[in-house]
Amino acid sequence: MFRTNLLVATLAGTLAYLGLSILGWGGFGAFFDEPPLVALTLVLFVLAGLAPFSGGNLSSGVREDRRNRWVLPVFGVIALLSAFLPAYTDRLDIWTFGGDGVRWLGVFLFAVGGALRIWPVFVLGNRFSGLVAIQPGHRLVTDGIYGLIRHPSYLGLMIASIGWALAFRSGAGLVLVALTLPPLLARIHAEEALLRTEFGEAYEAYCARTSRLIPGIY
Template sequence: MKISVRLAFVAFVSTFAYLWLAIWGLGGFAAFFSHGALVVVALATLAMVVASLFTEVNLSSGEREDRANRWVLPAFGIIGLLSGFLPAYTDRVDVWTFGGEGVRWLGAVLYILGGALRIWPVFVLGKRFSGLVAIQPGHSLVTDGIYRRLRNPSYLGMLIIAVGWALAFRSAVGLLLAALMVIPLIARIHSEEALLRAQFGADYEAYCTRSWRLIPKIY
């Protein structure tokens, strides 16, 4: 698979910018990298970016797209920028923080697990995985493997990443931002389900009856 140099450049620049927000919020490189858990989080972030370069993720509108759902992209962007800075800042000024290094390490572990759950389905879906809510050419329904019981494992990974990031900074504000992410996430899931239902009909309905949207046995 050929890796786009332009895509790699954008991915690394945006990732370093995001990490810089956290470093700035916490008070600089010395403060950030004095915590082993945060070093692990930074390395895990870079590993996820490298892994993403070997996927076929795209922003293609495909054969059919729900353009009305595009509002979730800037919503995720705003929440993401706030999450990059505020948890680290509240950690530095010790406002709405809790726990100690144990909480940071719990966050680091969740961050890694969430990252794996986020990336794995992207490899499984290949070109069918788009940043837009769209049906791609030759789109087929995947109902086995990681998708056997869970219809949106990558989105669950996103939430676990957000919780892990918040805990790495011991930040209640970060947890609130993770909860806020649920709003556009659920809206996106509903849009995707409507599109898949229209595309695959009874097959998708049958799949829905034996699987969960986001959290096994709950939702």
């Protein structure tokens, strides 16, 4: 029942997000007359269809850093703006660049980033929460993609966000991506602080041999 409810909620959210983009573009006919945007929509629904089966949740678990909850409404506002504004500015040709090549690059990055966003959620399962929290039976995962970077899902989010902006050739969309960085970094620091208190020296050693987001750089 929980998974069914989550699937319905995810589908509703995806339809609302896409609806804002279609509204910004000026209607269904105009939006789906653009092949890159049709492809973008297909990728969006594939990712949305996979998400409810990943095991991720919004549980506060056995211990949560509630001080970091402020980032959730911030992410929400940026998401709403990202759904509408890039499409709207593209339609009006305001602060746009490139042509169909940029659009297709955006679709590609959105697909790659979306896959990277959801892959770690499947790896962690119910240990992956939308809140900064330690879950029951929580253990430190340090292999696979986590052997390279500590926050692969957030890297995927940034790549997908850049891809979404490029699919609409939108400079405004790229500004919104930049505005995502401060709350995202605050979230990362909060997560790492909580994991340090939970796993101690093991987590310190893990941090010493991995990067936060970009292998070998940060």
